[in-house]
Amino acid sequence: xxxxxxxxxxxxxxxxxxxxxxxxxxxxxxxxxxxxxxxxxxxxxxxxxxxxxxxxxxxxxxxxxxxxxxxxxxxxxxxxxxxxxxxxxxxxxxxxxxxxxxxxxxxxxxxxxxxxxxxxxxxxxxxxxxxxxxxxxxxxxxxxxxxxxxxxxxxxxxxxxxxxxxxxxxxxxxxxxxxxxxxxxxxxxxxxxxxxxxxxxxxxxxxxxxxxxxxxxxxxxxxxxxxxxxxxxxxxxxxxxxxxxxxxxxxxxxxxxxxxxxxxxxxxxxxxxxxxxxxxxxxxxxxxxxxxxxxxxxxxxxxxxxxxxxxxxxxxxxxxxxxxxxxxxxxxxxxxxxxxxxxxxxxxxxxxxxxxxxxxxxxxxxxxxxxxxxxxxxxxxxxxxxxxxxxxxxxxxxxxxxxxxxxxxxxxxxxxxxxxxxxxxxxxxxxxxxxxxxxxxxxxxxxxxxxxxxxxxxxxxxxxxxxxxxxxxxxxxxxxxxxxxxxxxxxxxxxxxxxxxxxxxxxxxxxxxxxxxxxxxxxxxxxxxxxxxxxxxxxxxxxxxxxxxxxxxxxxxxxxxxxxxxxxxxxxxxxxxxxxxxxxxxxxxxxxxxxxxxxxxxxxxxxxxxxxxxxxxxxxxxxxxxxxxxxxxxxxxxxxxxxxxxxxxxxxxxxxxxxxxxxxxxxxxxxxxxxxxxxxxxxxxxxxxxxxxxxxxxxxxxxxxxxxxxxxxxxxxxxxxxxxxxxxxxxxxxxxxxxxxxxxxxxxxxxxxxxxxxxxxxxxxxxxxxxxxxxxxxxxxxxxxxxxxxxxxxxxxxxxxxxxxxxxxxxxxxxxxxxxxxxxxxxxxxxxxxxxxxxxxxxxxxxxxxxxxxxxxxxxxxxxxxxxxxxxxxxxxxxxxxxxxxxxxxxxxxxxxxxxxxxxxxxxxxxxxxxxxxxx
Numbered sequence: 001x002x003x004x005x006x007x008x009x010x011x012x013x014x015x016x017x018x019x020x021x022x023x024x025x026x027x028x029x030x031x032x033x034x035x036x037x038x039x040x041x042x043x044x045x046x047x048x049x050x051x052x053x054x055x056x057x058x059x060x061x062x063x064x065x066x067x068x069x070x071x072x073x074x075x076x077x078x079x080x081x082x083x084x085x086x087x088x089x090x091x092x093x094x095x096x097x098x099x100x101x102x103x104x105x106x107x108x109x110x111x112x113x114x115x116x117x118x119x120x121x122x123x124x125x126x127x128x129x130x131x132x133x134x135x136x137x138x139x140x141x142x143x144x145x146x147x148x149x150x151x152x153x154x155x156x157x158x159x160x161x162x163x164x165x166x167x168x169x170x171x172x173x174x175x176x177x178x179x180x181x182x183x184x185x186x187x188x189x190x191x192x193x194x195x196x197x198x199x200x201x202x203x204x205x206x207x208x209x210x211x212x213x214x215x216x217x218x219x220x221x222x223x224x225x226x227x228x229x230x231x232x233x234x235x236x237x238x239x240x241x242x243x244x245x246x247x248x249x250x251x252x253x254x255x256x257x258x259x260x261x262x263x264x265x266x267x268x269x270x271x272x273x274x275x276x277x278x279x280x281x282x283x284x285x286x287x288x289x290x291x292x293x294x295x296x297x298x299x300x301x302x303x304x305x306x307x308x309x310x311x312x313x314x315x316x317x318x319x320x321x322x323x324x325x326x327x328x329x330x331x332x333x334x335x336x337x338x339x340x341x342x343x344x345x346x347x348x349x350x351x352x353x354x355x356x357x358x359x360x361x362x363x364x365x366x367x368x369x370x371x372x373x374x375x376x377x378x379x380x381x382x383x384x385x386x387x388x389x390x391x392x393x394x395x396x397x398x399x400x401x402x403x404x405x406x407x408x409x410x411x412x413x414x415x416x417x418x419x420x421x422x423x424x425x426x427x428x429x430x431x432x433x434x435x436x437x438x439x440x441x442x443x444x445x446x447x448x449x450x451x452x453x454x455x456x457x458x459x460x461x462x463x464x465x466x467x468x469x470x471x472x473x474x475x476x477x478x479x480x481x482x483x484x485x486x487x488x489x490x491x492x493x494x495x496x497x498x499x500x501x502x503x504x505x506x507x508x509x510x511x512x513x514x515x516x517x518x519x520x521x522x523x524x525x526x527x528x529x530x531x532x533x534x535x536x537x538x539x540x541x542x543x544x545x546x547x548x549x550x551x552x553x554x555x556x557x558x559x560x561x562x563x564x565x566x567x568x569x570x571x572x573x574x575x576x577x578x579x580x581x582x583x584x585x586x587x588x589x590x591x592x593x594x595x596x597x598x599x600x601x602x603x604x605x606x607x608x609x610x611x612x613x614x615x616x617x618x619x620x621x622x623x624x625x626x627x628x629x630x631x632x633x634x635x636x637x638x639x640x641x642x643x644x645x646x647x648x649x650x651x652x653x654x655x656x657x658x659x660x661x662x663x664x665x666x667x668x669x670x671x672x673x674x675x676x677x678x679x680x681x682x683x684x685x686x687x688x689x690x691x692x693x694x695x696x697x698x699x700x701x702x703x704x705x706x707x708x709x710x711x712x713x714x715x716x717x718x719x720x721x722x723x724x725x726x727x728x729x730x731x732x733x734x735x736x737x738x739x740x741x742x743x744x745x746x747x748x749x750x751x752x753x754x755x756x757x758x759x760x761x762x763x764x765x766x767x768x769x770x771x772x773x774x775x776x777x778x779x780x781x782x783x784x785x786x787x788x789x790x791x792x793x794x795x796x797x798x799x800x801x802x803x804x805x806x807x808x809x810x811x812x813x814x815x816x817x818x819x820x821x822x823x824x825x826x827x828x829x830x831x832x833x834x835x836x837x838x839x840x841x842x843x844x845x846x847x848x849x850x851x852x853x854x855x856x857x858x859x860x861x862x863x864x865x866x867x868x869x870x871x872x873x874x875x876x877x878x879x880x881x882x883x884x885x886x887x888x889x890x891x892x893x894x895x896x897x898x899x900x901x902x903x904x905x906x907x908x909x910x911x912x913x914x915x916x917x918x919x920x
Contacts (some may be wrong), residue, residue, distance in 0.1 A: 020480065023463040023480070026348055027345025059623060067484065073446040094456055111139040111142075118355070118414075136508075160598075174308070178303070216229070232722055240270070284439050362393055380524070397717065397719075427451075548570075620691065620692060643765055647679070682733050688728065733769050741761060749770065776796075791808040806845075867899035874894060
């Protein structure tokens with residue numbers, strides 16, 4: 001292993017604010033949070049944190065806009081006796097209800113009749129006690145996590161290849177590599193800080209190559225040397241073809257393969273069977289053969305290769321095989337365990353890795369031990385001194401909710417996640433929760449799609465209030481520290497779990513702090529671990545080892561600096577972190593060898609057909625996170641992509657009778673949703689893309705999880721989010737419109753709506769199927785005003801069906817509504833700026849009536865750079881007037897792209913489009 005710098009346990013140099021960690025993606029950026037004099041939270045990057053060195057993406061930068069208490073769940077609630085409403089309850093009553101309910105169901109139906117469904121948003125300490133309760137005390141492995149939906153295929157692939165769930169590389173390797181391959185990862189949007197590290201190093205090393213393998217042309221592709229838009233689901237063909245090419249062209253590291261691996265012959269035989277012919281592979285993958293050859297040749301020619309992969313690989317019915325097909329290529333060439341090379345799973349959630357460390361998945365034990373290994377079960381049970389231990393894997397996420405609907409699981413406790421939105425076949429999740437005898441939910445938000453089905457709601461601490469640790473994609477453990485007081489009666493998740501466990505009569509849950517939980521977690525990692533080198537080293541070697549962090553006192557825990565595991569305690573008691581794994585060629589299988597895995601390619605389970613001729617792909621947008629319960633509160637984050645959308649090829653839109661900017665319905669055999677059509681320019685014929693974030697709190701009918709098929713990978717249990725057969729058809733409406741209002745509008749007569757958080761106002765995008773007879777009366781009802789008594793500005797063109805109305809209070813705009821039979825309505829950006837004015841000017845009133853600003857430059861256009869609120873029109877004007885030709889010039893002029901850089905690909909694309917317009 002490659003040991004680096006000792007781990008400091010004293011606090012870093014004292015600067016203003018609290019050092020903590022971002023709660024979004026798995027990059028694990030350090031954050032400096034400061035509560036200023038008026039109670040607002042100022043956010044900056046932590047300059048001392050190795051993951052980001054002070055940089056933050058726009059989501060991290062906007063964290064201060066998400067910590068307000070509006071919408072928070074602040075007190076325990078229990079369903080009323082008539083089951084019709086939720087009522088405030090005391091903690092004692094709520095905890096007793098949960099403990100008694102779980103205990104009585106277990107007594108009647110056994111341990112497997114209850115379950116926990118948890119989240120990569122939990123801290124490691126929360127995860128640890130939840131796993132301990134379920135597997136070591138209740139005696140069932142029915143605890144799974146929403147990480148099943150994003151990273152479990154990577155976990156399974158690592159375990160098959162390496163013998164344990166081990167990520168061998170670190171972020172520095174992305175900068176040391178001569179070839180970076182991004183597979184199924186829109187890194188520019190989903191992991192912007194990592195992408196900017198790649199982009200910056202390429203400026204100093206122009207010979208470095210970047211290849212992006214993705215069915216869509218995403219923002220990441222704008223900086224790529226080569227984009228391979230492979231057919232969705234064909235990854236194994238592509239990488240089996242690469243394996244065959246490497247073997248045939250002398251790129252095999254024969255010594256490494258002979259001394260450190262097993263299974264090459266079988267893997268190569270499988271690859272050769274279907275993928276030895278490059279032209280045939282190109283045809284299956286729908287790629288240009290010359291582009292495919294270029295990629296294969298670059299991979300063969302460059303020793304320092306990092307293959308970074310994410311959801312596009314994992315979220316598949318063959319996701320584990322995709323992971324192993326990538327790893328096989330690195331094993332064949334010996335490109336692992338050394339700087340600048342290796343397969344790299346980029347984690348989706350802030351603590352998906354921490355959850356994996358404590359056995360948060362239904363088929364794992366804590367401390368990277370195996371549930372089906374009797375010696376491991378005995379080790380954990382002895383350490384915990386628990387009454388019993390789960391002996392077989394529990395139900396994975398999709399199976400779990402199917403078991404709830406079938407009545408086999410009768411009680412479920414959901415923590416920090418929203419499965420009615422995020423799971424595939426999401427309507428089935430609704431049916432399951434409706435039938436469940438006891439649904440307990442711990443959350444920070446009161447109203448979510450899932451919370452509507454709760455019998456007990458328990459208020460948890462949110463980011464900025466809770467204390468503990470998280471682990472990033474490169475195995476770096478960082479502290480999340482509290483800098484805000486606990487609101488209302490909210491409690492830490494680990495404490496809530498412990499209090500329920502104690503009421504169920506279990507010992508072993510008398511923790512008084514997150515520090516105590518972490519110390520037990522670190523101790524278990526070293527217990528009977530032959531790699532520890534100490535008194536506990538009486539068992540087989542396990543790579544995951546936090547022995548160097550055992551025994552910290554509270555002050556040391558509070559001052560703990562970010563560090564990468566493993567960090568075993570050596571004889572001198574020094575504490576060190578480990579940057580890379582497998583430098584010595586020793587893997588975690590019993591014989592110390594890595595395994596090639598034969599990966600026979602197979603297509604997605606459900607093929608498109610005449611009824612469902614298109615393939616649906618789902619994923620993230622740049623400025624939102626998961627189901628928007630936090631990011632949806634930020635006006636800055638709402639500006640870039642305010643609504644859900646259906647991205648499709650223009651020829652497909654023409655074929656299926658839908659038009660850009662207008663509403664369409666997407667349907668599968670599992671469900672349907674409605675959104676506006678767009679042509680983003682990055683999607684192939686036969687495919688659709690819809691983002692995952694919108695829910696019933698933010699839109700009337702944009703929950704894409706309802707459409708996604710529930711097929712899962714047979715090894716990992718991860719769902720196939722990237723390929724669901726669907727059809728698309730027009731969703732006809734009589735009118736489109738929008739409203740900006742300081743108060744909530746009344747939406748009774750609206751067919752379709754999306755809510756967007758603005759600065760000092762709510763914005764709603766609207767559409768209706770019923771024609772409006774009296775626009776004035778309708779608008780007054782919508783806004784809740786008496787038009788006769790109000791300062792009310794109106795414009796109506798009856799023949800064109802256009803209507804505009806503005807409600808003014810004390811010379812300030814209070815609300816406005818714009819309606820049209822067509823979706824091409826006036827700019828919202830200019831109207832939004834009026835809500836920040838203390839007084840409307842005469843020119844503003846005229847502009848409101850004519851539907852556009854009088855002053856030049858007042859309409860900044862759609863947001864491109866969210867960090868500095870720079871719109872498309874502003875950039876275009878600057879480019880034309882000042883002759884800007886590079887992104888750096890745009891940044892120097894407008895700051896756009898100068899913070900997180902996630903908008904740089906969009907700026908680059910815009911510059912290219914403007915240059916082409918000039919040439920043509």
